[in-house]
Amino acid sequence: MTQQLLVELQDVSVKAKSRQVSEGVFLLQCIDLSIRQGEWISVLGMNGSGKSTLCKLLAGIHPFEISGAVLVGAEGKRSDILPGAAPIVMQHPDAGLIGSTPWEDVVLMLERHGFPEKEIINRAEEALYEVGLGERLHQKIETLSGGQKQLAAIAGCLAVAPSMLLLDEPTAMLDAEASAYVLSRVRRLHESGVTVVWVTQLVEELNALDRVLLLDKGRIVFDEPAHHLFSGGESGQSPGEHYGFVPPYGVQAARELMNRGIVLKPMPINRRELEQAVKHYGS
Ligand SMILES: Nc1ncnc2c1ncn2[C@@H]1O[C@H](COP(=O)(O)OP(=O)(O)OP(=O)(O)O)[C@@H](O)[C@H]1O
Numbered sequence: 001m002t003q004q005l006l007v008e009l010q011d012v013s014v015k016a017k018s019r020q021v022s023e024g025v026f027l028l029q030c031i032d033l034s035i036r037q038g039e040w041i042s043v044l045g046m047n048g049s050g051k052s053t054l055c056k057l058l059a060g061i062h063p064f065e066i067s068g069a070v071l072v073g074a075e076g077k078r079s080d081i082l083p084g085a086a087p088i089v090m091q092h093p094d095a096g097l098i099g100s101t102p103w104e105d106v107v108l109m110l111e112r113h114g115f116p117e118k119e120i121i122n123r124a125e126e127a128l129y130e131v132g133l134g135e136r137l138h139q140k141i142e143t144l145s146g147g148q149k150q151l152a153a154i155a156g157c158l159a160v161a162p163s164m165l166l167l168d169e170p171t172a173m174l175d176a177e178a179s180a181y182v183l184s185r186v187r188r189l190h191e192s193g194v195t196v197v198w199v200t201q202l203v204e205e206l207n208a209l210d211r212v213l214l215l216d217k218g219r220i221v222f223d224e225p226a227h228h229l230f231s232g233g234e235s236g237q238s239p240g241e242h243y244g245f246v247p248p249y250g251v252q253a254a255r256e257l258m259n260r261g262i263v264l265k266p267m268p269i270n271r272r273e274l275e276q277a278v279k280h281y282g283s
Contacts, residue, residue, distance in 0.1 A: 003036040005073070006163050006195060007058065012068035014053060014218075027053045027064065028218045035164065035197070040190050042206050042226065043199045045215035046244055051199045054215065055168045058197060059088040087157035088166040092173055093149035094141075102128055102144070102152040103137040109156040127159035128152070131185055147178025151185060164195035171205070179205075203229070203240065204248045208266045208273055216243050227266035250274040 014028040028050050035041065035058075045051045056062050057070075087109075090096055099105030106124040115123065128137055131151040141149065150170050157165055167186065171179035183205055190196045198205070206212060206226040214222035214229070222229065222239045229240040230251040240247065247255070250268040254277070257264060264277040 003038050005034060005036055007033075007035045008069075008071040009033045009057075010069040010071065012057070012066060012070060014057060014062070015065040017063055017065055026218050028057070031068070031220055033213070033220065033223075035195065037163075037195055038190075038193055039195055040187075040207075040210050041197045041213060042210045043197060043213045043215065044201065044203070044206070044229075044245070046201065049215040050218040051215055052168050053218075054213075055088060055166050055197065055199055058164070059086050059166050061088070086162045086164045086166050087160060088168060089150065089153045089157060089170045091169045093146045093153070096153045096156065097141055097149060100141055101138045102133050102141070102148075102155065105141065105152055106156045106159050110159055113160045115160070123159050124155075127155040130158060130189065131155045145178060146174045147181050150174065150178075150182045154182075154186065154189075158189065158194070164197060165189070166197045166199075168199045169201065170198075171200070171202070203245050204270055206248075206269045208269050214239065214243060225266070226269050230269075231267055 009031050012028065012031040012033075013026050015026055031054070043051050043054060053062075053064070057064070057066070088096075097105050099108050103124060106127055107120055110120045110123055125134075125137065128134060131154050133148065133151055133155060136144065136148065141152070144152065154165070154167070154170075165186070170186075171182055174182065186196060186198065187207075200206075206229070208225065208227040210226045212222060212224065212226045212229055213220050221243065229245075230238040230247045232238060238247070248269055250270045250273055253274050254264045254267050257278075262281065264274075264281065268274040268277045
Protein backbone atom coordinates (compact mmCIF):
# COMPACT_ATOMS: atom_id res chain seq x y z
CA MET A 1 0.00 0.00 0.00
CA THR A 2 1.32 3.46 -0.88
CA GLN A 3 2.02 5.45 2.24
CA GLN A 4 0.40 8.83 2.67
CA LEU A 5 2.32 11.77 1.27
CA LEU A 6 3.28 14.25 4.01
CA VAL A 7 5.29 16.85 2.13
CA GLU A 8 6.36 17.46 -1.41
CA LEU A 9 8.91 20.04 -2.52
CA GLN A 10 8.89 20.77 -6.24
CA ASP A 11 11.83 22.65 -7.67
CA VAL A 12 12.33 24.53 -4.40
CA SER A 13 15.22 26.97 -4.13
CA VAL A 14 16.08 28.96 -1.05
CA LYS A 15 18.01 32.20 -0.60
CA ALA A 16 18.87 33.95 2.65
CA LYS A 17 17.05 37.20 3.28
CA SER A 18 20.06 38.62 5.07
CA ARG A 19 21.75 41.44 3.15
CA GLN A 20 25.18 40.23 4.25
CA VAL A 21 24.91 37.29 1.88
CA SER A 22 25.85 38.19 -1.64
CA GLU A 23 22.89 38.37 -3.94
CA GLY A 24 22.05 35.27 -5.89
CA VAL A 25 23.62 32.87 -3.41
CA PHE A 26 21.34 29.89 -2.95
CA LEU A 27 21.33 27.86 0.24
CA LEU A 28 19.24 25.18 -1.47
CA GLN A 29 18.74 24.74 -5.19
CA CYS A 30 16.15 22.93 -7.31
CA ILE A 31 15.04 20.58 -4.56
CA ASP A 32 12.54 17.89 -5.59
CA LEU A 33 11.56 15.79 -2.63
CA SER A 34 8.57 13.77 -1.44
CA ILE A 35 8.32 12.51 2.13
CA ARG A 36 5.82 9.77 2.92
CA GLN A 37 4.35 8.64 6.22
CA GLY A 38 6.59 6.17 8.05
CA GLU A 39 9.78 6.81 6.05
CA TRP A 40 13.24 7.05 7.57
CA ILE A 41 15.26 9.62 5.68
CA SER A 42 18.92 10.13 6.49
CA VAL A 43 20.15 13.50 5.24
CA LEU A 44 23.89 13.37 4.67
CA GLY A 45 26.30 16.07 3.55
CA MET A 46 29.51 17.87 4.40
CA ASN A 47 29.60 21.12 6.41
CA GLY A 48 27.68 23.89 4.70
CA SER A 49 25.96 21.58 2.20
CA GLY A 50 22.47 22.75 3.26
CA LYS A 51 21.32 20.01 5.67
CA SER A 52 20.16 22.36 8.44
CA THR A 53 18.53 24.66 5.92
CA LEU A 54 16.51 21.75 4.55
CA CYS A 55 15.59 20.73 8.09
CA LYS A 56 14.48 24.26 8.97
CA LEU A 57 12.46 24.47 5.78
CA LEU A 58 10.67 21.24 6.73
CA ALA A 59 10.15 22.54 10.26
CA GLY A 60 8.54 25.69 8.94
CA ILE A 61 11.29 27.84 10.46
CA HIS A 62 12.74 29.78 7.62
CA PRO A 63 14.03 33.26 7.41
CA PHE A 64 14.49 32.53 3.71
CA GLU A 65 13.24 33.55 0.31
CA ILE A 66 11.66 30.52 -1.25
CA SER A 67 10.79 29.77 -4.84
CA GLY A 68 9.11 26.66 -6.21
CA ALA A 69 6.20 24.75 -4.72
CA VAL A 70 5.79 23.38 -1.21
CA LEU A 71 2.85 20.97 -1.10
CA VAL A 72 1.58 19.47 2.14
CA GLY A 73 -0.70 16.59 3.08
CA ALA A 74 -2.29 13.86 1.02
CA GLU A 75 -4.22 16.42 -1.05
CA GLY A 76 -1.01 18.29 -1.88
CA LYS A 77 -2.25 21.64 -0.57
CA ARG A 78 0.03 24.45 -1.71
CA SER A 79 1.71 26.26 1.13
CA ASP A 80 4.38 28.91 1.57
CA ILE A 81 5.33 27.46 4.88
CA LEU A 82 4.69 24.03 6.32
CA PRO A 83 1.78 24.35 8.71
CA GLY A 84 1.75 22.45 12.01
CA ALA A 85 5.50 22.80 11.79
CA ALA A 86 7.29 19.57 12.61
CA PRO A 87 9.31 19.89 15.80
CA ILE A 88 13.04 19.74 15.50
CA VAL A 89 15.76 18.36 17.79
CA MET A 90 18.97 20.37 17.46
CA GLN A 91 22.64 19.47 17.78
CA HIS A 92 23.15 20.97 21.19
CA PRO A 93 21.47 18.93 23.94
CA ASP A 94 20.42 22.10 25.81
CA ALA A 95 19.18 23.99 22.75
CA GLY A 96 15.50 23.14 22.85
CA LEU A 97 14.97 22.43 26.56
CA ILE A 98 12.96 24.97 28.55
CA GLY A 99 11.80 23.07 31.65
CA SER A 100 13.83 22.30 34.77
CA THR A 101 13.01 18.56 34.56
CA PRO A 102 12.11 16.30 31.60
CA TRP A 103 8.51 16.18 32.84
CA GLU A 104 8.24 19.96 33.10
CA ASP A 105 9.87 20.41 29.72
CA VAL A 106 7.39 18.17 27.93
CA VAL A 107 4.44 19.69 29.82
CA LEU A 108 5.54 23.19 28.77
CA MET A 109 5.89 22.03 25.17
CA LEU A 110 2.33 20.66 25.24
CA GLU A 111 1.00 23.87 26.82
CA ARG A 112 2.74 25.92 24.14
CA HIS A 113 1.05 23.81 21.49
CA GLY A 114 -2.36 24.42 23.07
CA PHE A 115 -3.17 20.87 24.19
CA PRO A 116 -6.18 20.59 26.55
CA GLU A 117 -5.14 20.63 30.20
CA LYS A 118 -6.67 17.24 30.98
CA GLU A 119 -4.58 15.50 28.31
CA ILE A 120 -1.26 17.08 29.15
CA ILE A 121 -0.02 14.94 32.04
CA ASN A 122 -0.80 11.64 30.34
CA ARG A 123 0.71 12.69 27.06
CA ALA A 124 3.88 13.99 28.73
CA GLU A 125 4.43 10.84 30.76
CA GLU A 126 3.69 8.55 27.82
CA ALA A 127 6.23 10.35 25.63
CA LEU A 128 8.89 10.23 28.36
CA TYR A 129 8.35 6.51 28.94
CA GLU A 130 8.47 5.94 25.19
CA VAL A 131 11.97 7.38 24.91
CA GLY A 132 13.15 5.51 28.00
CA LEU A 133 13.11 8.36 30.53
CA GLY A 134 10.30 6.91 32.65
CA GLU A 135 12.60 6.62 35.65
CA ARG A 136 13.84 10.20 35.34
CA LEU A 137 10.67 12.24 34.97
CA HIS A 138 11.58 14.63 37.78
CA GLN A 139 15.36 14.59 37.64
CA LYS A 140 16.91 18.06 37.27
CA ILE A 141 17.80 18.70 33.61
CA GLU A 142 21.33 19.82 34.50
CA THR A 143 22.03 16.43 36.08
CA LEU A 144 21.05 14.45 32.95
CA SER A 145 23.70 13.18 30.57
CA GLY A 146 23.90 14.68 27.07
CA GLY A 147 22.14 11.63 25.61
CA GLN A 148 19.36 11.81 28.20
CA LYS A 149 18.87 15.51 27.44
CA GLN A 150 18.50 14.69 23.75
CA LEU A 151 15.94 12.03 24.67
CA ALA A 152 14.04 14.60 26.77
CA ALA A 153 14.00 16.93 23.75
CA ILE A 154 12.82 14.06 21.54
CA ALA A 155 10.04 13.26 24.05
CA GLY A 156 8.85 16.89 23.86
CA CYS A 157 8.67 16.60 20.08
CA LEU A 158 6.87 13.26 20.16
CA ALA A 159 4.33 14.40 22.74
CA VAL A 160 2.80 16.87 20.29
CA ALA A 161 2.17 13.99 17.83
CA PRO A 162 3.94 15.54 14.87
CA SER A 163 3.60 14.22 11.33
CA MET A 164 7.35 13.80 11.34
CA LEU A 165 10.28 14.12 13.69
CA LEU A 166 13.23 16.19 12.48
CA LEU A 167 16.62 15.65 14.10
CA ASP A 168 19.47 17.93 13.03
CA GLU A 169 22.74 16.13 13.90
CA PRO A 170 21.36 15.12 17.31
CA THR A 171 24.47 13.08 18.14
CA ALA A 172 27.05 15.68 17.14
CA MET A 173 27.75 16.69 20.75
CA LEU A 174 27.43 13.21 22.27
CA ASP A 175 29.99 10.52 23.01
CA ALA A 176 29.86 7.20 21.18
CA GLU A 177 27.79 5.44 23.83
CA ALA A 178 25.18 8.20 24.17
CA SER A 179 25.02 8.55 20.36
CA ALA A 180 24.33 4.86 19.92
CA TYR A 181 21.66 5.00 22.62
CA VAL A 182 19.84 7.99 21.12
CA LEU A 183 20.04 6.50 17.62
CA SER A 184 18.69 3.13 18.75
CA ARG A 185 15.81 4.81 20.61
CA VAL A 186 14.87 6.84 17.54
CA ARG A 187 15.11 3.69 15.38
CA ARG A 188 12.61 2.06 17.74
CA LEU A 189 10.27 5.03 17.47
CA HIS A 190 10.50 4.73 13.70
CA GLU A 191 9.59 1.04 13.92
CA SER A 192 6.47 2.11 15.80
CA GLY A 193 5.44 4.27 12.83
CA VAL A 194 7.04 7.69 13.38
CA THR A 195 8.35 9.40 10.23
CA VAL A 196 11.97 10.40 10.84
CA VAL A 197 14.32 12.83 9.12
CA TRP A 198 17.77 12.22 10.62
CA VAL A 199 20.51 14.66 9.64
CA THR A 200 24.06 13.43 10.01
CA GLN A 201 27.61 13.63 8.73
CA LEU A 202 28.41 10.16 10.04
CA VAL A 203 28.03 7.35 7.54
CA GLU A 204 28.31 4.84 10.40
CA GLU A 205 24.87 6.02 11.54
CA LEU A 206 23.22 4.82 8.33
CA ASN A 207 21.39 1.54 7.91
CA ALA A 208 21.67 -0.20 4.53
CA LEU A 209 17.96 0.27 3.80
CA ASP A 210 17.68 3.92 4.86
CA ARG A 211 16.67 6.34 2.19
CA VAL A 212 19.65 8.67 1.96
CA LEU A 213 19.48 12.22 0.68
CA LEU A 214 23.00 13.39 -0.01
CA LEU A 215 23.35 17.15 -0.26
CA ASP A 216 26.18 18.96 -1.96
CA LYS A 217 26.29 22.75 -2.34
CA GLY A 218 22.57 23.00 -1.66
CA ARG A 219 21.52 20.35 -4.17
CA ILE A 220 20.29 16.81 -3.68
CA VAL A 221 22.89 14.75 -5.54
CA PHE A 222 21.79 11.29 -4.37
CA ASP A 223 18.39 10.00 -3.25
CA GLU A 224 18.64 6.22 -2.95
CA PRO A 225 18.97 3.48 -0.34
CA ALA A 226 22.18 3.68 1.70
CA HIS A 227 23.54 0.39 0.35
CA HIS A 228 23.95 2.06 -3.06
CA LEU A 229 26.01 4.89 -1.56
CA PHE A 230 29.29 2.98 -1.67
CA SER A 231 28.73 0.82 -4.70
CA GLY A 232 29.20 1.39 -8.42
CA GLY A 233 29.37 4.91 -9.76
CA GLU A 234 29.97 5.80 -13.40
CA SER A 235 33.64 6.66 -12.96
CA GLY A 236 34.28 3.55 -10.88
CA GLN A 237 34.10 5.71 -7.75
CA SER A 238 31.03 5.30 -5.55
CA PRO A 239 28.75 8.35 -5.02
CA GLY A 240 29.68 8.41 -1.32
CA GLU A 241 33.41 8.58 -2.02
CA HIS A 242 32.89 11.02 -4.88
CA TYR A 243 31.36 13.44 -2.36
CA GLY A 244 34.13 12.94 0.19
CA PHE A 245 32.83 10.24 2.53
CA VAL A 246 35.14 7.48 3.71
CA PRO A 247 33.46 4.07 3.45
CA PRO A 248 32.55 2.84 6.94
CA TYR A 249 33.92 -0.39 8.37
CA GLY A 250 30.93 -2.49 7.21
CA VAL A 251 31.50 -1.42 3.60
CA GLN A 252 35.27 -1.92 3.73
CA ALA A 253 34.88 -5.42 5.12
CA ALA A 254 32.14 -6.26 2.58
CA ARG A 255 34.44 -5.13 -0.24
CA GLU A 256 37.24 -7.26 1.12
CA LEU A 257 34.90 -10.26 1.16
CA MET A 258 33.70 -9.43 -2.36
CA ASN A 259 37.31 -9.67 -3.59
CA ARG A 260 37.28 -13.22 -2.25
CA GLY A 261 34.05 -14.06 -4.03
CA ILE A 262 31.69 -13.54 -1.12
CA VAL A 263 28.99 -11.05 -2.07
CA LEU A 264 26.81 -9.69 0.75
CA LYS A 265 23.47 -8.26 -0.37
CA PRO A 266 22.40 -5.62 0.40
CA MET A 267 25.85 -4.21 1.11
CA PRO A 268 26.14 -3.75 4.88
CA ILE A 269 26.98 -0.28 6.13
CA ASN A 270 27.56 -0.65 9.85
CA ARG A 271 29.14 -3.36 12.03
CA ARG A 272 25.83 -4.79 13.18
CA GLU A 273 24.66 -5.27 9.61
CA LEU A 274 28.00 -6.81 8.66
CA GLU A 275 27.76 -9.32 11.50
CA GLN A 276 24.20 -10.23 10.52
CA ALA A 277 25.07 -10.53 6.83
CA VAL A 278 28.04 -12.81 7.55
CA LYS A 279 26.00 -14.90 9.97
CA HIS A 280 23.23 -15.46 7.44
CA TYR A 281 25.47 -15.74 4.36
CA GLY A 282 24.40 -18.66 2.18
CA SER A 283 21.40 -19.56 4.37
N1 LIG B 1 20.29 32.59 7.53
C1 LIG B 1 21.34 32.45 6.75
N2 LIG B 1 21.91 33.53 6.15
C2 LIG B 1 22.96 33.40 5.33
N3 LIG B 1 23.56 32.24 5.04
C3 LIG B 1 23.08 31.15 5.61
C4 LIG B 1 21.96 31.18 6.50
N4 LIG B 1 21.71 29.91 6.92
C5 LIG B 1 22.65 29.15 6.33
N5 LIG B 1 23.47 29.87 5.54
C6 LIG B 1 24.58 29.36 4.70
O1 LIG B 1 24.03 28.32 3.90
C7 LIG B 1 24.94 27.26 3.75
C8 LIG B 1 24.29 25.96 4.23
O2 LIG B 1 24.17 26.03 5.65
P1 LIG B 1 23.54 24.85 6.50
O3 LIG B 1 23.61 25.27 7.93
O4 LIG B 1 22.22 24.49 5.95
O5 LIG B 1 24.58 23.68 6.19
P2 LIG B 1 24.80 22.29 6.94
O6 LIG B 1 24.95 21.27 5.86
O7 LIG B 1 23.74 22.06 7.95
O8 LIG B 1 26.19 22.53 7.64
P3 LIG B 1 26.80 21.96 9.03
O9 LIG B 1 26.99 20.48 8.83
O10 LIG B 1 28.08 22.69 9.14
O11 LIG B 1 25.81 22.27 10.13
C9 LIG B 1 26.18 27.63 4.53
O12 LIG B 1 27.11 28.15 3.63
C10 LIG B 1 25.69 28.71 5.49
O13 LIG B 1 26.69 29.63 5.79
